[in-house]
Amino acid sequence: MKKIFYVTLALIASLVAFNSCDLNKYPEKALNTEEAMESAADCNNFLVGIYASSKSLFSGFYMYSTDFMTDSYHAVKNYGNWDGDYYTYNIVASDSNIESVWFNYFAVIGNCNFLIEGTEKLLSAGTLNAADTKTVQEYYGVACFFRAFLYYRLTQYFCKDYDPETAANVFGVPVVLKYEPTGDSSKYPHRGTLQATYDQIDKDIAEAEKYVLTAGSPDYGYISADAVKALKARVALTEHKWADAYAAASALVDAGKYPLVTDAAKYADGWINDNLGEAIWQPIIIDASDGGSACSYFVHNTSGKEGEDDPQYFPEKWVLDLYGASDIRYDAYFTESDINMRGNVGKITMLTKFPGNPKLNSSAASRYVNMPKVFRISEMYLIAAEAASENNDATNAAKYLNALQKARGAAISAATKDEIRAERNRELFGEGFRLSDIKRYHIGFSRDEGQNPALIQELGHKISQPADSPKFVWPIPTNEISANPQMADEQNEGYSLED
Amino acid sequence: MLMKKAKLFFSALFLMLGVALSAQNVNVKGVVRDAAGNPIPGAGVLVQGTSTGVAAGLDGEYSITAPANGTLVFKAVGYKDSVIPVQGQSQINVVLAEDAEALEGTIIVGYGSARKIGNVVGSVETVSSSDISEKPTANIADALQGKVAGLQVFNTSGEPQSSVSLRLRGESSINLSSAPLYILDGIPVSSGVFSSINPNDIENISVLKDASSTAIYGSRAANGVIFVTTKKGKLGEKPTVSARAQYGISMLTMYNLDMMNASELLAYEEKVNPANLTDPAFQAKKAFVLGNGIDFNWTNYLFDRSAPLYQADLSLRGATERTNYYLSFGFYSEEGTSKINSSTNRFNVRSNVNTRITDWLEVGSNLGLAFSKYHTITTGWYSQSPMLCAVTELPYEVPFQIVVNPDGTVSYGDVHLRYPWDNQIDLHEYYKNNTNDRQEVNVTGQAYLQLAPVKGLKIRSAEAVDAFDYTNESINKPSYTPYAYRGRNAQAFQRYYQLSTTNTIEYTTNFGRHNVTALLGQEAILRHYKYFNATGTGLTDDRLTAFGTTTAISSWDGYNEESTFNSYFLNLNYNFDERYFLDASVRRDGSSLFGANHKYATFYAIGAMWKVKHEAFMQNVGWVNDLNVNLTYGTTGNSGMSSWYASLGLVGAGSKYNNISGWGLSQVPNADLTWETVATTNFAISGRLFDRVGFDFQLYNKYSSNLLMELPFSATTGHSSGWGNVAELSNRGIDLSLDVDIIRTKNFLWNVSANVNYNRNRIEKLYQGLDELTFIDKGLKYQVGHDLMEVFVAKKAGIDPEDGAPMWYIPGKDGETTKEWSDDLYQFWDGKSANSPWSGGFSTNFSWGNWGLNADFSWIGDRYIWLNERYYTRNTYNLLGQRNFERCMMNIWTKPGDVTDIPKYGTPFRFDTSVYSNAAFLRLKNITLSYSLPKKVLEKNKVVSGFRVYVTGRNLLTATKFEGYDPEVGYxxxxxGLYPNSRQIVGGIEIQF
Structure with missing residues (x-):
């Protein structure tokens, strides 16, 4: 009996001290969010992630979809209705591309918020050494830049034009500054006012100006102090802050760091090989498979045969007519070609501004990917001219306008509103500015007869829109509105929930 | 101290219950002992025919007042009752014999000791070894088909190494696993055990259906529990060697796709495209094909051979006074009906040894090892899948070069590596040059230590492992030019192990007629999964294909994953006089799978049973042999998550920028993520009448809540969706089983049994107030009040005889049709579903002298299954001249006035009601004819103690209207392009020494 007693005691003791498992388990191929931001190196990894996921958010569809909603292009007959909903204004709130734009922008904003919160926490903990402190501050600034820029872009798609008089009364986009994902729909935000959105954009730009100290250089692949300034100029122009816009834009021009290209061959080559030297920020793309959005719609060639191009869209006639004979941009941007679009044969002038960088094609066939030129110095000339003109500073308006015209071999003109606008079209055609410009100018448009009317798809050929048309604004995606009860009554004018 | 107090407590209790005393009484004292002389504490001492009773103390001593001419009944769990007349004695010492028979008819439910089958409160059905061991299939789950009411089993593939899908009483989850929990000898194991265990090692399989029997398994038992018990030596059994060998063949079960032959297809191509009538090339081809009698059977080229199947087992079992043992070795080999790359070879070893070292210490181990080496084909509609080729290749083409001999006859030459007419690769050649070698080692084992310091108390500690190691080496030979990725060697390794520790304390006692068992336990489980793969490229010589001879690595991956469970449980089982039973369980489970706020959850169950036959008033009702009524209620959980880290916020490596990998937020944290819960109410009446008719009727209501669904998030959170415990689902139904001995004489026995289940599945709640969610591409719509798998489809209204265009009914507009296809045409199809509410099976057993004939049928009711094959075989859009078609396509509409259901050529293929087929079936699952040598004959020799020969057929007959390959389509x-099911005929011999 004694033995039984001891063995029992031993077993009971072992039962009491039983082997229980640790219930906190973490994967090896991913990090726990709570432990993912503990050093300057961690912050850098997130920043690289933000660069990586945003490199394709400013080109391809993100760029041309809004141009399709203007007087920029005509669609070729039998174009297969590729993105025809934008071209013919049949946009519905359940449009899957618009859903992706909305989601992809907010996904990167979420990462920015996470990085901003993380850097703030690291900096306030005071555990970093001096060098790391400076580095982390710079990361913080760049994250603020991205957040500001993405919110600004969202307003361009989803909001009416910013007017200081009315901005407090129109919808903005929901401003979320903390990464707090939840399934609790009662915690989701309202849209807020456009003024509130821009206040936040301004605040972030101010932070970025303070902390992004890296000097820029031509075609730089990362965010520099110059890129922050370029964003500031673009946003200030939208906000009618003429003096701020002028100051930022002219400072960039006057620093002379980004000389305008004046040579026709060099200019054309710059668009093909992404070595223009005019870009203030040009996201780095290593290979077409590595991201970046293609612009095949303008130069597509399915058959691979000479004279059988089959682009879906080509520029309207008035666009081509903007250029004078000695303008170096014309040959860089446009090419006359024999097309064969599903049996529709003829000559048209195609947009070849984004022909695809051959160095990015790992296979022989062109994949139509170029590195996006998100900010270019020529836009700063145009912002400086427009801001000066709005500020009744005709001298400086002419100074910047004419400098650009001279460099490109265009006729030198007076700095009238119309001439500044025409120059903006000439210089920035196809780069996704047109719809925002139309909204800012408060003008309407009508599509023209076209280069080759026989080759133009009938539907949408001569479409027109009045000034300040509500259709210039995209709908808030249906899946957002159905997931977020706060936005149930905040759809843009002219779009229904049922769409 | 504790025991003394308990004794006092229970003694007091009995006093309160009142002990009837009478004048002629004597006081009887004594000690109750077991055969070894140890006292049996708590043994019941009853005065027969009265309610008087006491319990023996710790030392086995008792004292009772009984009529001098009365009779005492001594009872203890695990012992035979002893009935002793008092005859005026005042001292009666009793030795109770162990009840071997009682142990025989017992099953283990949950963690404790075995219980008498009739005394289990919950709903449990048991399938015995004879139903499992001789079936010609590598997967024993197949043998359960049609055997258990409410258990649907589908063997969806003819691949020898294939898994079987099981559902017990319907689908109880939307996104998590609906498969039951598998327990092997008390250890939770993965479903792979069914394809890796030797069927001959199984003693029985119990299916635990209601919450009372499953709640003790808590967090993983929501879909029921399948409890597999392996054999062990029986106490007092002589060593017995049993050897068995069986050999047979496999064939295709059926082939319900009725394809055209060469001349029909040529005629069809002329009918649809009249230009062929005058096309000289077509006509020349036709003349050549018909003139030379070319009509190639692609199915026979790739399938439908008599594939061999071989199985051999050797086992030894027996017991000494203190040790029982079961040792076995098994070999199983099966080739698939596909003529290429489909086979399995399996070796099994098992050792179950239990030994009682002392009277109070028992140790034992169960160890099973399996090694499998197998090959599998690609299924589905891919060019590497023989299915596509076997069905749709052109019968007027042959895979060989055609040689025209000088005498004008034709013969076949070398095989085409790629067929010149459609660029399809020849699959015999493909699999010869692109090999897969899959090997798997499975280990399930446990060792335990059990102490019985005092009678009735068992303290047990068990350590167990369930593990597999899988490797796959695939080689793409460099000389095989048709394949773009040639010259490669890819390696994949998986290792999984689950370690579990289970500690229990069980105390069983009886005080008079009160029988109590209490079990307290703790369990910890660790699961670990390791994965690694790498693909090497650059092989240049077919003779040098080892991984080590590759020159570069093109892709790789590797990681470890872990998940854990900690559990505590308590079970109380009480019965009064084996008449009134109460059973209660509670289990608290913690798991790493769930969110920080909900790592732990509690499950519980309570059940009551009344054994009516044990009432005094039933003793004289001779025609009722047994009658039980029980009612149980309880909750269980489902933790069958595909990801082990679903509750965590995760940051993953995102895409690269300037060739540097960045990080990004990849998964939403959900600290509230928790178990899905199923609450089950079960009511049952079961019994046996006239000593001939057994019946079991069960009524159940399974209500699943907290079901996980992917909720759409506001994009402003940075995510598009996240998992939430939101939805609810119910399964309500009836299980009915009947078992009748129709003839039972000395030499002749005929028994028939049948079972049927009706299950109604219903979505009760979705999320965010939505009452419907549509998945048009899957042909499904979740709607509250409807079945989870209800078909959502455009209803075809026929073909317009005027223009040959298909017409569809417009939803909501009675009888109105349209020819305009759109997503708006989708609607529910009069309640038709891919789930059948009805399923069941029946068996018949004859035995006449030494002959036995046993047949098992299984059946399932209407299920409407989307036949994707028809995208090819009934295509009217663009496959003319490229593919073969079903015969019914000969009726294609060609001119106004044609009344047909095949639209005109050029009509786009639409997934409407015409792609669905009813997969209801009745199948002769297994039939066995056997003969055993009579005992008389065997008695003469002293070596062989048993000899039996048998013939078994599996899936021999099937009745179905299904127009796919085989109606056993899974969930x-x-x-x-599923691998068609197979049927087998097998002969075997079994000898015992």
């Missing part, structure tokens, strides 16, 4: 609403 899916569609099928495309």
């Amino acid at each position: 899916s609403n569609g099928t495309a």
